[in-house]
Amino acid sequence: MFRLHRVEPSAELWADRATYPDRLIFHTPQWLRFVAETQRAEPVLATVHDGGTPVGHFTGLVTKRYGLRILGSPMAGWTTSYGGFNLRPAVPRRAALEALMPFAFGDLGCAHLEIRDRHLTEADLGGLGLRWQSAPTAVIDLTPGEDALFGAMASACRRNIRKAERSGVVIEEVTGDPAFAGQFFDQLRDVFAKQNLVPTYPVERVRSLIRHLGPAGRLLLLRARDPGGRCIATAVLPWYHRTMYFWGGASYRPDQHLRPNEALIWYALRWARQRGVTEFDFVGGNSYKQKYGTTEVPVPWARRSRSPLVAGLRDAAKEAFSLRQKAVARLTRQV
Structure with a gap:
């Protein structure tokens, strides 16, 4: 037993x-x-x-x-x-x-x-x-060689990575920079604004993640700069044992024609593979991730409540959060 x-x-x-x-x-x-x-x-x-x-x-x-x-x-x-x-x-x-x-x-x-x-x-x-409920995630097997990983991507994704390089986009690793969390969060706001929403968490959460995982050497922070040196995209990637996770990525919409997002992911895949990581987990199954050559893995999200009343409170809280997020976004646009 x-x-x-x-x-x-x-x-x-x-x-x-x-x-x-x-x-x-x-x-x-x-x-x-x-x-x-x-x-x-x-x-x-x-x-x-x-x-x-x-x-x-x-x-x-x-x-x-x-x-x-x-x-x-x-x-x-x-x-x-x-x-x-x-x-x-x-x-x-x-x-x-x-x-x-x-x-x-x-x-x-x-x-x-x-x-x-x-x-x-x-x-x-x-x-x-x-x-x-089904909550699948998209993963990439990092055991093949770099050429095989690159070849498994959609042709448009490969072109975008090459375009970023030709355009002069530079990817840099970030350590000990207190400005990074603010840069990431400012770009994240721009990402959510595209859908008339606001981020689901405050910038303090990003700072907390960096503060707790950074000293343990289990966090890769990446910054993409345009040819003029301006930060146009960022990524937050915890890793441990066999897996790297895409915790968050963001970029400014006016700069997305330089394709910094694809360049960030390609850098992270190679960085992780060189350190013996065998899986990259995108943490979710959004269709845009398929261009990187992902495989979908089913992962159920299960719950149980002591009574139907508690289950109802949980569902009501989830709906209230969604409505509150949309309301905050409307107020933000009016300011």
């Missing part, structure tokens, strides 16, 4: 977690501190036991909404792609997920649970009282 036992963080615990082949950056102490700070959430670490034998770990955070305790692994809006479990090979994820229910609603006293585990499948979810 599988059970989860809450544990306190320690050097020994983090060392053991680092031995699991399915570990992700979202399971690391640096990432947990980032989410805890920006979401005012409490990290929850647990070991997974099969009888008396430890077979894995669980990572989540508890926050409060409407006075109710909620366990997110992760929650929507946390700018965190995945959470869930680290399990030894051959340990069934469904059994660990089933054990998560009494842990979340009993031991932790939560009213709502959400989980997006990179290795869970829809077949794992049936019969557990979970609701889920």
Whole structure:
């Protein structure tokens, strides 16, 4: 019988977690501190036991909404792609997920649970009282050579990368520059303005991410400059173990004819591959990403509430957030 036992963080615990082949950056102490700070959430670490034998770990955070305790692994809006479990090979994820229910609603006293585990499948979810939606992501296998990676892109994408180079666009790595977060966020505002929206998070979240992940060497920050030296595009790319993630990218609309976005991605792919990273995860399945030669990977986002009322509050909060974002955008345009 599988059970989860809450544990306190320690050097020994983090060392053991680092031995699991399915570990992700979202399971690391640096990432947990980032989410805890920006979401005012409490990290929850647990070991997974099969009888008396430890077979894995669980990572989540508890926050409060409407006075109710909620366990997110992760929650929507946390700018965190995945959470869930680290399990030894051959340990069934469904059994660990089933054990998560009494842990979340009993031991932790939560009213709502959400989980997006990179290795869970829809077949794992049936019969557990979970609701889920498909949340696929687009990934690139970085194990082929650079020529093969470039050749797998759409011809228009390859032309745009060459155009950026001919136009004099220069990509630079950024470290220790306090101006970067502001540059990225200003460009992000321009991206959202195209759809009459505003960013879903403040610039302080970008600064927090850099502050927590930068010193650990797990964050690639890129800046694209035009021939005159002006910053026209940026990208934020956390990486760890086998995977690099496209956390955010932005550019100014008047400069997109120079194709800095494609140049940033091509630089990141080669940079990651040279460091032994084998997968680039775009964190989402938008159609524009297909031009880079991506493969779509299904990842369900599952949730369960203690009562229908709590489930209704969650859906209402999501809708209210969307309406609030549109309202702020309208007010911003009027100023």
